[in-house]
Amino acid sequence: MDxxxxxxxxxxxxxxxxxxxxxRRVKTDDLIGPMYPEDDLAxxxxxxxxxxxxxxxxxxxxxxxxxxxxxxxxxxxxSIGDAEAGRWLELMxxxxxxxxxxxxxxxxxxxxxx
Ligand code: HEM
Numbered sequence: 509m510d511x512x513x514x515x516x517x518x519x520x521x522x523x524x525x526x527x528x529x530x531x532r533r534v535k536t537d538d539l540i541g542p543m544y545p546e547d548d549l550a551x552x553x554x555x556x557x558x559x560x561x562x563x564x565x566x567x568x569x570x571x572x573x574x575x576x577x578x579x580x581x582x583x584x585x586x587s588i589g590d591a592e593a594g595r596w597l598e599l600m601x602x603x604x605x606x607x608x609x610x611x612x613x614x615x616x617x618x619x620x621x622x
Contacts, residue, residue: 529603
């Protein structure tokens with residue numbers, strides 16, 4: 509499905525609620541929680557939110573604040589194996605469920621972005 513269509517369906521508010529629900533889960537997660545900056549979880553939430561708004565809706569805020577995403581490089585300091593990647597997806601799945609992201613657009617995910 510086209511990303512612009514997903515953006516139209518979810519809107520900035522939908523992405524914002526989904527990412528907030530995701531970070532509520534990250535905060536208490538035993539496996540990936542400790543990777544995130546404890547004193548800047550709000551900042552991390554804003555970075556992912558802005559990125560998704562940029563990627564799906566061409567919103568300029570992420571690039572203005574962070575430049576080119578370079579997600580592979582930015583994740584390099586962390587040790588992310590199958591378990592960690594699986595947990596990230598699990599938490600995002602829970603966040604999508606909680607904030608009622610329509611099932612029809614969930615699978616579009618973020619495959620092959622980095
Ligand atoms: C595979 C499992 C993943 C793990 C364990 C993980 C973990 C992390 C961690 C620990 C950070 C640093 C938090 C911060 O200070 O911003 C981060 C940043 C970020 N992650 Fe991930 N991540 C994963 C997958 C993804 C995916 C699939 C996306 C894209 C949808 C993504 C997008 C981002 C973005 C946009 C940032 C902020 C980059 C910046 O510094 O501007 N991550 N991630």
